[in-house]
Amino acid sequence: MDMTDRDDKARLEAIRESIKGFPTGPGLYFMKGQQDVVLYIGKAKNLRSRAASYFQPSADLMSSRGARIVEMVEKVEAVDYLETKSEVDAILQEARLIKDIRPAYNVALVDSKTFPYLEITTREQFPGVYITRNPKSERSRLFGPFTGAHDLRAAMVVLQKIYKFRTCNLDIREEDEKRRFFRPCILYNINQCTAPCGARIGRAEYRKIVNDVIKFLQSKRSTVLRELRRQMEAAAEARDYEEAAKYRDRIRLIERLDERGTVEGNVQPEVFAADPTEALLKLQKLLGLETPVRIIEGFDIAHIGGQETVGSMVQFIDGRPFKSGYRRFRIRTVEGVDDYACIREVVTRRYKRAMAGEELWPEVVLIDGGLGHLHAAEEAFAAMGAPLPALASIAKRQEEIFIHGSTRPARLPANAEARKLLQYVRDEAHRFAQHYHHILRSKKMLE
Numbered sequence: 001m002d003m004t005d006r007d008d009k010a011r012l013e014a015i016r017e018s019i020k021g022f023p024t025g026p027g028l029y030f031m032k033g034q035q036d037v038v039l040y041i042g043k044a045k046n047l048r049s050r051a052a053s054y055f056q057p058s059a060d061l062m063s064s065r066g067a068r069i070v071e072m073v074e075k076v077e078a079v080d081y082l083e084t085k086s087e088v089d090a091i092l093q094e095a096r097l098i099k100d101i102r103p104a105y106n107v108a109l110v111d112s113k114t115f116p117y118l119e120i121t122t123r124e125q126f127p128g129v130y131i132t133r134n135p136k137s138e139r140s141r142l143f144g145p146f147t148g149a150h151d152l153r154a155a156m157v158v159l160q161k162i163y164k165f166r167t168c169n170l171d172i173r174e175e176d177e178k179r180r181f182f183r184p185c186i187l188y189n190i191n192q193c194t195a196p197c198g199a200r201i202g203r204a205e206y207r208k209i210v211n212d213v214i215k216f217l218q219s220k221r222s223t224v225l226r227e228l229r230r231q232m233e234a235a236a237e238a239r240d241y242e243e244a245a246k247y248r249d250r251i252r253l254i255e256r257l258d259e260r261g262t263v264e265g266n267v268q269p270e271v272f273a274a275d276p277t278e279a280l281l282k283l284q285k286l287l288g289l290e291t292p293v294r295i296i297e298g299f300d301i302a303h304i305g306g307q308e309t310v311g312s313m314v315q316f317i318d319g320r321p322f323k324s325g326y327r328r329f330r331i332r333t334v335e336g337v338d339d340y341a342c343i344r345e346v347v348t349r350r351y352k353r354a355m356a357g358e359e360l361w362p363e364v365v366l367i368d369g370g371l372g373h374l375h376a377a378e379e380a381f382a383a384m385g386a387p388l389p390a391l392a393s394i395a396k397r398q399e400e401i402f403i404h405g406s407t408r409p410a411r412l413p414a415n416a417e418a419r420k421l422l423q424y425v426r427d428e429a430h431r432f433a434q435h436y437h438h439i440l441r442s443k444k445m446l447e
Helices: 003-019 047-052 061-065 067-075 087-101 149-163 177-181 203-218 222-237 241-258 276-287 339-355 371-384 417-442
Strands: 027-032 038-044 078-083 117-120 129-132 141-143 295-304 307-317 327-330 364-368 390-394 401-403
Touching (some): 003 078, 061 067, 222 241, 295 339, 307 417
Parallel strands (some): 295 364
Antiparallel strands (some): 027 038, 027 078
């Protein structure tokens, strides 16, 4: 056995030994190469068993998982893990982390919008209930993301039979007198919709239905499940086993509605993106630029009590996220809580490379914060003697936009395209920083 074979054997033995200490519950495992670079992220019901399966001497990875995984395993120096509360949490975190970190050996979930949501358009006079991957409005009531579209669609059929809400895309208004002459669709005829389109139900009564649906989705659903179980048992006692099986399947579908994440923790910010073409034109006008906006870079800082402070930079090209341009920064020079100093450090580190000709200059730099954060970025550019791009910051409370060279903040309407784009950049930078910070605190994996 030559030196290379001995080194490889020692590497594999060290990895197998470390995996013996993994928990047996659900979570994510991380295959890491040299310098702790994450090569692959996977999810598992049993972390120890799943991670160990890659390194069993008898494992035939070529036939079971393919040449790409064999190549990856040959580069693995260590395996790490992150526990989750449930398999659903593992699925949702895997998707987000793969999009953020973009490991070389993950080919799925990198850019796709994977998970569906249940959207209730509560701002409409007669709200609709929809399954969607691209919600219509931030003002809608969202539930999810859900891990499986097939089960969600089946559950939606059950819910519509119970509550009889509308799922059409008609613009229905109470003051429209023509509704009285409108012929409802077949769902009304089979008693699965109350037909607000044909004025078969008033606005107040329909609103009560929608509120009942929302309460059902927020609750443990015990009342509905209790009634379905009663009907299933009655059908079984009558030896109508086919009918009992239908109720059993409905119960399972409703129970699976709990297999979802939260909007606050798992929603994908890209689902609320503004129309990029229109937004960029409006942003150019807002900032008083002579040339079109192509590259926007957004910055944020995250910490808890000054510990584990990190900075993030996200890059948008032509109004859309360019994930390969995202960067993370472990803060090196600042102790304690000083967001302004952190902004100065991160901006300086980012644009020193641009000054050296190693990176492109953006047309717009956006800072998450208020006027003080904007001044900190201005000071960083001045200290470097760097050319100044269009600088702006956006504060969360009032959504005020502070622009370099202007003494007063800009206040744009909530539906303004330029504001929505800046919010998208800001929220993505904030999420990216917070996500990295959460991981650093949970487990030191991505240093």
